[in-house]
Amino acid sequence: MALLSSIRIRAAAVCSLLLLTIGLVGCGQTYEFAGTPFVPVLDAPDVTGVVGDGKDFTLSGLPEKVKLVFFGYTSCPDICPLTMSTLRNVYEQLSSPERADVAVVLISVDPQRDTPAQLATYTAAFNPAFYGVHIPEERLTQFLDEFNVFAAKRSLTGSANDTNYLMDHTAVIFVVDGKNQLREIFPSNAPADQIAADVRYLLSQ
Amino acid sequence: MMKENTMFLRTVCVLLVTGLLGAGCAAPGAPAAPGAAATAAPAAPKDSIYIADAWARPSPLPSGNSAVYLTVVNPLDRVDHLLSVSSELGVASLHESITENDVVRMEARPDGFELPPAGSLVLAPGGKHVMIMGIAEPLAAGDMVTITLNFEMYGPMTISVPVEDKPGL
Numbered sequence: 001m002a003l004l005s006s007i008r009i010r011a012a013a014v015c016s017l018l019l020l021t022i023g024l025v026g027c028g029q030t031y032e033f034a035g036t037p038f039v040p041v042l043d044a045p046d047v048t049g050v051v052g053d054g055k056d057f058t059l060s061g062l063p064e065k066v067k068l069v070f071f072g073y074t075s076c077p078d079i080c081p082l083t084m085s086t087l088r089n090v091y092e093q094l095s096s097p098e099r100a101d102v103a104v105v106l107i108s109v110d111p112q113r114d115t116p117a118q119l120a121t122y123t124a125a126f127n128p129a130f131y132g133v134h135i136p137e138e139r140l141t142q143f144l145d146e147f148n149v150f151a152a153k154r155s156l157t158g159s160a161n162d163t164n165y166l167m168d169h170t171a172v173i174f175v176v177d178g179k180n181q182l183r184e185i186f187p188s189n190a191p192a193d194q195i196a197a198d199v200r201y202l203l204s205q
Numbered sequence: 206m207m208k209e210n211t212m213f214l215r216t217v218c219v220l221l222v223t224g225l226l227g228a229g230c231a232a233p234g235a236p237a238a239p240g241a242a243a244t245a246a247p248a249a250p251k252d253s254i255y256i257a258d259a260w261a262r263p264s265p266l267p268s269g270n271s272a273v274y275l276t277v278v279n280p281l282d283r284v285d286h287l288l289s290v291s292s293e294l295g296v297a298s299l300h301e302s303i304t305e306n307d308v309v310r311m312e313a314r315p316d317g318f319e320l321p322p323a324g325s326l327v328l329a330p331g332g333k334h335v336m337i338m339g340i341a342e343p344l345a346a347g348d349m350v351t352i353t354l355n356f357e358m359y360g361p362m363t364i365s366v367p368v369e370d371k372p373g374l
Contacts, residue, residue: 077270077338078302079309081262082330082374089373118266125265150308164296164338168310187307189331192373 031201034194035175035184044069044176045146047107049135052120057133064103065178066202068195070188071149071169073110074122074132079171079188080106087173088126089192090199101203104130109144109151109169111137147174177202254279254320254359260369261337264344270295271344273335273352273366277326285320286357294350295339302331311336320356330374346370 044067047059059067068087072080087104094102106123108114111134114122119132135143144151151169155162171188175198183202186195259275271294279285290297299314318333320326328334335352344350348368355361 074266075270075338077262077272077336078300078311078334079304079331081272085371086373092372122265125263154310156313166311168308170307171304171309172307185307188304188309 033184033198033201035173035186035190035198037184038182041177041181041183044174044180044182045143046180047105047133047135047143048139049107049133050116051131051133052116052123054116057131059105059176060180062103062105062131065101066199067103067105067174067176068199069105069107069147069174069176070171071107071109071144071147071151072171073108073167073169074114074118075110076167083171083173083188084123084126084130086188086190086192086195087130090195091127091129093192093196094199098200098203099129102199105133106130107133107135107140107143109140109149109167111135111140113163175199175202178205251280254281254285254356254362256354256362256364259364259366260371261344261350261366263346263368263370264340267341267343269340269343270336270338271340271350271368272300272330273337273350274328274330275335275364275366276328277320277354279320279322279324279326282322283358284322285359286317287320287326287354288317288357289355290335290352291355292337292350292352295337295341297335297337297352299333300336301333304331344368 044059047057047069049057051057059069068090070080070083070087072083074080084106091099091102091104104123104127106119108119114132114134116132116134119134123130123132149170151167153165154168155165157164173186173188173190173195174182175184175186175195177183184198255278257276257278259273261273262271264271277287287299290299299317300311301314303310303312314333318326318328326333337350337352346368350366350368351363352366353361353363
């Protein structure tokens with residue numbers, strides 16, 4: 001009987017050790033992002049532009065801690081509204097205090113047609129708190145390079161003066177943390193709950 | 206007896222460990238199935254192609270663009286083709302979004318899309334769609350959009366599509 005007890009105690013001890021080990025190692029001490037992480041993290045290019053009400057915009061000057069940045073344009077019929085809708089879904093999954101610390105930023109890759117006022121109307125259709133940033137073409141090129149974002153006009157008529165062009169463009173969501181560092185990239189069709197989970201993690205840092 | 210007890214403890218241990226792995230280390234959010242569940246069309250015709258789940262995107266700005274998404278169901282055993290589309294709202298065309306290396310481009314599909322026999326053609330966000338450009342007035346949820354789909358075999362089909370603001374789509 002004493003032997004049986006001893007075996008039980010030993011087995012229980014092994015079991016506890018196993019649980020402890022899994023608790024410390026299995027779960028991991030480091031958080032794993034659902035998107036593609038920047039390793040090492042990089043400083044986010046400090047985008048400057050204008051938002052709808054004519055105010056100057058700087059990415060680093062935003063009061064919100066975490067920023068979700070997307071490059072698109074308002075006449076984009078498919079991918080941009082799909083991505084903005086996903087970002088709205090992310091935003092709506094967060095609690096009210098969490099939302100106060102998260103900025104959703106659309107930077108226009110089509111400054112020729114998108115005015116700051118149009119961008120404000122467009123982003124407000126998704127959520128009034130979202131930012132629609134206009135950057136003049138000459139400066140936009142530099143920021144696109146810094147973010148490694150591609151953007152080019154695609155004419156529907158083949159004419160150089162076509163004003164009904166579409167834009168080919170990189171459609172990813174950049175996640176910028178409270179230290180204004182690029183932490184990860186999501187494809188435009190990423191599930192909203194994965195993005196929301198990573199945002200929550202960054203808010204907790 | 207002793208062996209049985211040890212086995213019991215092992216089993217409990219394994220169960221606990223499995224539970225811990227399953228719950229404590231759960232991944233931060235499993236991928237959600239995008240899109241609403243398909244609703245069965247009531248009394249779907251068996252002798253003709255028909256449209257299911259059609260909706261149009263809001264267009265928040267004047268002179269804006271929108272997209273229409275829908276599924277064409279073909280219960281027949283013959284192939285058909287969606288050749289073109291038109292709308293009085295603006296310039297309508299068949300397009301497809303193609304994503305390569307995170308860059309999205311929209312390609313016109315002047316030859317349209319095939320509708321396979323006993324199959325369906327799905328136009329959905331991020332892929333094949335009807336694009337409507339230059340819509341004079343903004344479109345909001347609740348508005349209706351009329352489009353005419355031109356099929357090679359069926360001929361023209363005019364449908365009225367609701368504008369919907371779908372979460373996550």
